[in-house]
């Protein structure tokens with residue numbers, strides 16, 4: 012009924028497993044959740060954000 016289909020895009024990331032390193036894609040609704048890589052079954056956390064690997068959360072005071 013009230014399901015919003017936010018098709019803004021998907022979050023793409025690389026599997027943290029160095030022996031896998033496959034490109035994974037997760038829906039934006041899965042931000043901050045822990046998912047499992049379908050290839051190597053390694054757990055990974057979906058980053059909150061689209062594509063900005065900047066250390067913004069690390070006290071970047073100027």
Ligand SMILES: [Zn+2]
Nearest residue numbers: 026031048051
């Ligand atoms: Zn993997």
